[in-house]
Amino acid sequence: MNKTKTIAGILLMTVVMACNSKQEKLMIDVYETSAAGNKLQKVEVSESGTTDLEITIKPEEKYQEIIGFGGSFTESSAYLLNQLSNKNRKLIIDAYFGEEGAKYSLTRTHINSCDFSLSNYSYAPVEGDKELKHFSIDEDRDDIIPMIKEAMAVSKDGFKIMSSPWTAPVWMKDNKDWKGGKLLSEYYDTWALFFSKYINEYKKEGIDIWGLTVENEPLGNGYNWESMHFTPEEMVDFVSKHLGPKLKADGHDVKVLGYDQNRDELKEWADIMYKDEESSKYFDGMAIHWYASTFDYMPEALQYTHAKAPSKLMIQSEACVDAEVPHWNDDAWYWKKEATDWGWDWAPEEQKHLHPKYVPVYRYARDIIGCLNNWVQGWVDWNMVLDTQGGPNWANNWCLAPVIVDPKKDEVYFTPMYYTLAHFSKYIRPGAIRIGFESNNDDLMVTAAQNPDGSIAVVVLNMKEEAKQLKLTMAGKESAFKIDAQALQTIVIHQDK
Template identity: 70%
Template sequence: MIVGCSKEQNLNIDVVETSASGNKLTPITEFSESDDASSIKLLPDEQLQTITGFGGAFTESSAYLLNKLSKENRKKIIDAYFSEEGAHYSLTRSHMNSCDFSLSNYSYTPVEGDKDLEHFSIEEDKDDLIPFIKDAMAASTDGFKIFGSPWTAAPWMKDNNNWVGGKLLPEYYDTWALFFSKYVDAYKSEGIDIWGFTVENEPLGNGNNWESMHYTPDEMTNFVQNHLGPKLEADGKGGIKILGYDQNREHLKEWVDSQFKNEETSKYFDGTAIHWYASTFEVFPEELQYAHNKAPNKYLIQSEACVDAQVPVWQDDEWYWKKEATDWGWTWAPEKDKHLHPKYAPVYRYARDIIGCLNNWVDGWVDWNMVLDKEGGPNWFKNWCVAPVIVDPENDEVYFTPLYYTLSHFSKYIRPDAKVIGVENNDEELMVTAAKNLDGSIAVVILNQTDKTKQFSLSLGEKNKPVSISPKAIQTIVITN
């Protein structure tokens, strides 16, 4: 039985779907109906966290590749991410100094012993990163937030005098706090406002592979409480957000315990940033709920995610729906953690994680590189990864992978300041989340990982609507008045 979607139906909905069968944000207007359909009930009066945004990261690697493409393809990609017609990204990240997805090691503070940072310069960013950000700003109708993350201070500020590993020397704590303030000013002079910072990307380290700088939880809290927070405040930048931690969720509890120990430690922390690399499929709901309960009025933002340790598959949509992708843990995780790193379909990895995060108090979700090449770089460490958009700069070709459409199901339809709302779902084979936007519309995102079409009744108050979702599909339903 086929049921059409018309305005005469009780619940007025618009549906888009991305599926293994080839849908790519495709409008769906007809649905199959079943006598044993499951039920998804929306509870708009049960309002949870406020959405900060969704998006990806500006990296030197992505910016460099965009510069190598034709103007038409460069614009096509930027519009696809930032325009209202595209993914409409609203929350973004950029690296301060170099990172693994840079072409080389560099710092804005190259002069050794320059404690007052008189030689601070973002010149390195002016050929690639800054033009990328400014073009994204021009493409965006609503604008977007951007937060900066340092991978490391310059080696001369560290106890090991190296780009990789080591700790910030206490004598340079005030210098490093000044670094953040100067970054804001330097980007402001380029017409770019910085919304916030994470204090340090992956303070637990990355196995001493690429740029890193280590903190314990209490060391980071001390730096923020006594140096970074007071410096930004003194410089009239107290409104800029400071997010602590910025690494994998399995250690989240000890970090929020330190950050939010008391009123004094909490004062300058606006929230916590997390990564997903502890597992390809485990969301760590207990840790996320613990962090929320510890600081219910603070941000909890997923600041980085990607299919890592994997060379992208070029122009083969089917691969992204199969359990073929591995991650670092497939090879390197200790035996006790191997179960957290199985082969896992990239589309499901993204969709499951975002839905799981939204259902456990996370208010923002940021992908890693927006653009990479067919090798998964460029990357000075040769730490290859997958991005939603893959390019072949030599032939000026662009491939929008299914990951791009997966992310768009959230970023395009769940807008900043939306409220995540309660959902009752009686089908364990479907994953569901929902949010109410400021304009009154409700966006419902549903993931069906099974090999069969799933029918369900979507209800809102006294109104309901029979809907179906294709096998191996992600669907966004927008309910309007």
Template identity: 70%
Template structure:
């Protein structure tokens, strides 16, 4: 009888321990993209390797909240929209769904260009008539065959909607001191005309059923080497234009539309921040700041990002453009996107003292590292450049070839989803607008980690293991935990539910 009682006691004890272990287990879904072939694949077996002694400890701290997420996404360019018009409806629809649909990346933040950019088929302006200071001949007809239909198709499949940030590369040449598409400055006599241009643009798009969320004042105000459309400002010149012209104009006609300053590389961010937020008068109309990543293939510039946040913690800080530039896309070659073979503009053209910022790199690594680094340094939105390009990396009137997350062969009606697409989706699909980035503790400096708590209470944790060796991880939240393994050269998104 005593033996039977002991046996029953052991069974009950084992049951209690097993129940407690399940109660202490985090409820988590794991999605992985990897060099070994996973593409946003939901894993059914992600337990750690018990034979590995080293365990990375990650502790989530949801009570320590940071910035509020605005969104993630890509850009509606004339080049991308033109290509979608060249392929079958089936493939066009699949791309739109992949970016904006519930089964896809669920993009929530986007960008487009006002007037032409390098990723247009030609150079054009919505205000082509010289001396038309009241913009009586303003027209967005140039966008009605391509960009506007692409935006409308995206709106149809987007359940939650998405914000549109619009950026000019240049004013009409007749408004500038050099009368050229490239370089030069806006003439003071046309400051009010150019401010009115922004307001007219909002009106014209609204008439098409499209709301504009915000503007950047000027794409790359420091210039682009005088290669394609550009217009130059100093920090104080831009601040003056916003404070005395653009801000008052939009306050009268479209006070809901946001104004973001700067819109270029991070290494010069401090001087623009100091000008915008010098005092209450200068900062009144600036809702935030936009930045690009082209200063380096690996450096995040955390000090500059933290400086911008600390100077104006209640303003937006949005990464508004990024791409693998100066490269022709590799067609259906996933391995290339994981290898350090890509070079950027700076590999050839950066000043000697800046060459070290531009080594060869792996495109997937650059995207994953940058987005995680940005989120961990107060950036609240992240926008990629072209959504779609062809096998040449265009079309582009300047022949400034670049890579997009989705590549099409318009001649043969084929589509290639590169690993960059899946990398971006690890963030956009699972970290939703209004989520709060949260603090965490991470025992392994070589494992990149960020986390955000969504409005529905789910927490998305994104891990990037850049090395080739797998890592065992113990992830804890309050009094619960889960053991997982991430293989080498892999990105994982962990979605924690109640």
């Protein structure tokens, strides 16, 4: 045997194997936000000899299409932007909608006033104006409309807007009050016309409304701020006989979402809204909130609702850490188990377990991942900007927001919540398809989606107090890297050209 040829052959095989090994690496970029201080920071992918966890991505397993992620244009947020310097106003708008920012793709705003308004108001203030001859959106021209237009100007891909009423004008209601009460049946057609006029008036401003929810929190809010009550049957009646036909007759191509409240009563609403073709034909889907529990994302209710009507949308239309005054320039607080919600103090004893103290960053990341993995197609935060008190809010219903400002000092604080949301909104784009994965360990929460451009975004949440060595595999390729303790990562897998 020719030893020289044998050695040469072995060397050649080693080189080939080494080359093949390089070709088998996944092409990835990793971005991390962590309690240690990373803020959507691109981190180095470094090999390690040990692996704590393995995640296998399965692009062949396809689930729901993603509509988008974002936050809400409230009068409070828009008013605060008006108090800031042009520089800081632009900083915030760019951070939410610009190419270098979070690239929000799905947003919400309110029809008439809500608790995050400066006062109570309606676009139809004249009592008995059934034809809405005095309808006007002038209340929005100083704040909400300019904020939306500035966002549109910097958003390269654009974004969708959902609009939600908290209440009809008081003269249309049985109790003649902003809080509670029901829409009088004699005004069902007028209220349907109200939606149509709202869409038209915003269109005149160059703003298209993508979707409507019929009523924010139709079960009420304890008469604390603007509300109007519907039973599921009443909402179906209003939509099927009044709102749906009116929108169709007026040529509005707009999504109509029902319910718009907490997941704990979702099944009952799904049963009635999706009872048959007649009840469901004008509903494009369901809007949901998380306030029944910001800890339990209630996968059974989400799975049930999807199974009831697989072709209908399911959108998380509102979430925030409520009943809290923001902590200013204190990143560490947002990673600590100190925050509470309304239920910590006020929930009935049998529901206390649904409202534990919880890390704010985890509330958001955990809920978004849980929602995505159970058929939800969009996730919308509440206020984009609040002040150091958690307002302004005429009902003193203080909350957190991803961006906090001190208008008197013209200062801006991007909380860790901003970066948490950006992990999803920036890298999982509209039209993405959620895809399957397998994990050999429950220590991490994971979701994955394939974007229209072919890239795959994998979001991983590590709530443990120690870093983990992670191996990601897909289609025979792999990459190994570390996720820090108490960290959120988005791994972008670039497909071969």
